[in-house]
Amino acid sequence: xxxxxxxxxxxxxxxxxxxxxxxxxxxxxxxxxxxxxxxxxxxxxxxxxxxxxxxxxxxxxxxxxxxxxxxxxxxxxxxxxxxxxxxxxxxxxxxxxxxxxxxxxxxxxxxxxxxxxxxxxxxxxxxxxxxxxxxxxxxxxxxxxxxxxxxxxxxxxxxxxxxxxxxxxxxxxxxxxxxxxxxxxxxxxxxxxxxxxxxxxxxxxxxxxxxxxxxxxxxxxxxxxxxxxxxxxxxxxxxxxxxxxxxxxxxxxxxxxxxxxxxxxxxxxxxxxxxxxxxxxxxxxxxxxxxxxxxxxxxxxxxxxxxxxxxxxxxxxxxxxxxxxxxxxxxxxxxxxxxxxxxxxxxxxxxxxxxxxxxxxxxxxxxxxxxxxxxxxxxxxxxxxxxxxxxxxxxxxxxxxxxxxxxxxxxxxxxxxxxxxxxxxxxxxxxxxxxxxxxxxxxx
Numbered sequence: 001x002x003x004x005x006x007x008x009x010x011x012x013x014x015x016x017x018x019x020x021x022x023x024x025x026x027x028x029x030x031x032x033x034x035x036x037x038x039x040x041x042x043x044x045x046x047x048x049x050x051x052x053x054x055x056x057x058x059x060x061x062x063x064x065x066x067x068x069x070x071x072x073x074x075x076x077x078x079x080x081x082x083x084x085x086x087x088x089x090x091x092x093x094x095x096x097x098x099x100x101x102x103x104x105x106x107x108x109x110x111x112x113x114x115x116x117x118x119x120x121x122x123x124x125x126x127x128x129x130x131x132x133x134x135x136x137x138x139x140x141x142x143x144x145x146x147x148x149x150x151x152x153x154x155x156x157x158x159x160x161x162x163x164x165x166x167x168x169x170x171x172x173x174x175x176x177x178x179x180x181x182x183x184x185x186x187x188x189x190x191x192x193x194x195x196x197x198x199x200x201x202x203x204x205x206x207x208x209x210x211x212x213x214x215x216x217x218x219x220x221x222x223x224x225x226x227x228x229x230x231x232x233x234x235x236x237x238x239x240x241x242x243x244x245x246x247x248x249x250x251x252x253x254x255x256x257x258x259x260x261x262x263x264x265x266x267x268x269x270x271x272x273x274x275x276x277x278x279x280x281x282x283x284x285x286x287x288x289x290x291x292x293x294x295x296x297x298x299x300x301x302x303x304x305x306x307x308x309x310x311x312x313x314x315x316x317x318x319x320x321x322x323x324x325x326x327x328x329x330x331x332x333x334x335x336x337x338x339x340x341x342x343x344x345x346x347x348x349x350x351x352x353x354x355x356x357x358x359x360x361x362x363x364x365x366x367x368x369x370x371x372x373x374x375x376x377x378x379x380x381x382x383x384x385x386x387x388x389x390x391x392x393x394x395x396x397x398x399x400x401x402x403x404x405x406x407x408x409x410x411x412x413x414x415x416x417x418x419x420x421x422x423x424x425x426x427x428x429x430x431x432x433x434x435x436x437x438x439x440x441x442x443x444x
Contacts, residue, residue: 109187160438363402
């Protein structure tokens with residue numbers, strides 16, 4: 001009976017959901033058991049024929065989710081249930097299933113297999129988002145708009161510059177994730193408290209063979225579990241990525257407000273409904289969904305950090321939390337990344353409204369440009385700042401165009417010609433390196 005919106009199909013991409021569904025999870029656990037049996041046989045602990053039998057039966061075609069659950073209902077232990085279910089279908093070879101291992105040799109190594117696949121999907125999604133932002137940065141490198149600080153008009157920028165800022169943020173997340181993988185994506189075969197005692201004289205070789213077959217690295221050392229600082233680092237990076245996505249989505253939501261109306265997320269006019277009662281509504285619903293789900297992704301960072309704490313060589317406090325936080329963090333992050341790719345790729349941009357908004361302050365947003373022009377004429381920068389502060393206030397109070405106020409001022413008019421004043425008040429003339437920076441990112 002589906003309850004949570006991931007289970008009902010509301011959230012999540014098919015690609016990521018497949019990695020974390022019950023059958024895929026069971027198969028990963030069976031893959032570890034198969035690799036363990038083959039490793040034992042390779043070092044001579046039992047016959048290769050028995051190991052090959054275990055490996056051939058370690059498949060969800062033979063070991064069914066329903067059977068494992070039925071056993072667990074009786075014995076109250078998930079991995080012991082898996083071991084029994086696999087042993088059942090292996091005949092006499094079943095005696096060698098799980099030899100020398102503890103439950104979390106299987107669980108943590110299966111975690112690494114799942115997370116390896118999941119991180120690859122997240123990395124792919126980040127790369128697509130970066131590419132989309134590069135395309136948009138190139139397209140809009142010269143699209144002039146007002147930059148805002150504290151929600152107020154500041155100085156002119158370009159939309160391409162804004163996309164470049166976002167793009168470099170995405171690039172940094174890609175670097176963080178790549179660096180984190182060598183620490184987070186590790187397995188282990190170290191036994192009940194990490195000493196490998198149950199694995200015998202070939203313990204280190206067995207761990208090496210298991211990991212090689214599975215395409216993983218082994219933890220340098222572990223107790224009964226892989227230490228959870230590894231997962232905490234990965235999930236904290238996920239939380240940071242989610243925060244960036246919420247930041248981008250929040251900016252789009254703000255810019256879509258009718259009072260600003262500069263960029264808009266796509267709206268399917270022929271079918272899409274914005275409100276059940278207000279026919280005119282075209283809400284930034286997808287951006288709002290990104291923001292809401294980003295908060296869920298961030299929320300799982302807290303239990304991930306708390307999971308680094310364990311009693312002695314292990315306790316079971318991590319287990320229940322991780323059944324939520326590992327699938328949730330990957331499924332929801334991948335989903336909102338896919339949403340953001342669509343949002344940015346299909347943004348509607350109103351260049352004319354951007355130019356109209358530039359003029360809302362009647363030229364006062366160009367006061368720094370005028371100040372710097374006066375400074376080049378030899379005027380003390382501090383004195384120019386104070387003069388222009390007073391003149392901008394006068395312009396606002398009198399609701400007069402800033403140019404007219406400047407031309408009436410005897411000191412300013414004695415230093416600047418009307419042509420120089422016009423140039424200083426032209427937003428396109430005061431973009432600094434914004435265009436160049438957008439171009440640079442688009443080619444990164």
